[in-house]
Amino acid sequence: MMFVPYVCCGDPNLEFSAKLIRALARHADIVELGIPFSDPIADGKTIQMATSRALANGVNIEKIFGMVAMLRHEGIEVPFVFMTYYNIVYAYGREKFLKMMKEVGVQGLIIPDLPFGEDPEFENMAENEGICIIGLITQNTKKERAKKILESCGSSMFTYLVSVSGVTGVRDDIDKESIEFVKRIRKLAGNKKKLCVGFGISNKKQAEEYHKAGADGIVIGSHIINIYSKYINGDKVDETRSLNEIETFCSICL
């Protein structure tokens, strides 16, 4: 099963994020790198707090590109996808952003406030640059639209299934509707497409249930932040304890 952890870059500082990415890269199939945005409308409290800590401590896109370049230079090979909001990309310049992604070695891009089809020009630019824009499908996405998303260029990496009707953040259980949703999309997608489920997942039991329903992988975001955020003090974090607990989580969960 694919494990796709999420790292909020710069929370509470970029040096720690780099260490976290190195630790997760040993277990992950893809690492999702969050670029903080001041107004993250698809995110729940945990990622909102992480985002505002990161921004308060001075992270920005240039520094994140720099960190990714450094990690690639060290020889970390796990595929990266950026997860950020559209204004970050727009402000940087859409084409320039895609070119920088390619240059530093980021293969995919998730933009929760850019639904499929909203900016076809950008989708084409990404295709030309060989960057996968990962499509998101929700429980209420209509079938015809879901089909198109599953056929979009970015689906060669994976398609993101949003398990819950809401924002990111840890939930303890899975409801029946979420399982039925994954089964339904699996049927629609056939066997070749990779499907990863995210939003609300934090443990092995949930991962197994989604796997049984037909998911290839799971995205874990808020839970990773919950593991280390209790050790944060200002722009510092107890790195040893945080990384030990991350290691334990990965070995139990995977």
Place this chain on the structure above:
Amino acid sequence: MKGRFGEFGGQYVPELLVPVLEELDNEFEKLKKDNEFRKELDYYLGQYAGRPTPLYFAERLSKKLGGNAKIYLKREDLLHTGAHKINNTIGQVLLAKKMGKKRVIAETGAGQHGVATATAAALFGLNCEVYMGANDAKRQVLNVYRMKLLGADVRIVDIGSKTLKDAINEALRDYASNSKETHYVIGSALGPHPYPNIVKYFQSVIGKEAHAQIMDAEAKMPDYLVACVGGGSNAIGLFSGFLKEDTVRMIGVEAGGKGIASGKHAARISGDGKKGVLHGNLSYVLQDNYGQIRETHSVSAGLDYPSIGPEHAYLYELGNAKYVNITDSEALEGFHLLSETEGIIPALESAHAIAYLKKLVLKCKQEDVIIVNLSGRGDKDVAHVAELEGVKI
């Protein structure tokens, strides 16, 4: 493209909201053509909210400002709850009811839109929750209590800048999570498609009335329209009645705060905003070099927002409307000016439009006609102004 004003507007929202907004758009387009719905809306606007509002010739103000131009005030301040906001909330809450929704949510900055939504929800028997930034709630305790009196729950948003933009973030999250039973009543002509169209539709009554009223009074079109612009709903409501009149010059007045150079303002078009995406639409947005949304400042909470409705961005690019800004201290002068010359205490938002007249009349020819949208009354601001001017009441 659907939902666009040129390149502006759009529907930059999480996938969860895509089908929800599609349904809203369909229902809205259907109801627009439904005579029963329009009759009902007209009934409540007339019998409950107090429409039509007068177009009042402010003779003393005109004289005081040099006597060149004739200044008319569109008296939205006389509406129930004290501002134009009620036009939109009655419309949207009625729309929500027709769609079978049990609950409405809203965001509010100063509290005016929150109060207007809570009012309409009480009128039509729907549950109501209003999101408000913690800093705004502190500044507007009276409106918080008003919303509670009207039966609404006020949800305090304690993250980010703790102001209007954060309240909108939280309302959008709620909407995405609870759209089955909930309608989100956006308060201004912004947000994702179809909201800018919906809000404009319900506010266009201002422009329609003003068009007919000025013909009665002057037998000609006005030379200028002036309205303050936060998100831009009162302005687009007035402008919409005159978009086909080539000779009418439209001016939107943004909040200049402590001056553009200070960085503490909310002047998106007339200041240093850049194109960007916030709250579901592409428009002019106050942001830093990395695309992070900036904190804004205005003496008037209703203008204190980092983006502007997408149709205004379009009117600006086309050259059909002009956008200027007025500082806090100029707005306060306008506040006193109208109070003393006409016996009308304007909302601090509307005081920005009044203050701009002082500059506009210098360019006017004899007998030029100006319509100013007096979008709200100033009762809510009296304590704030006293405090700013060091007066104990």
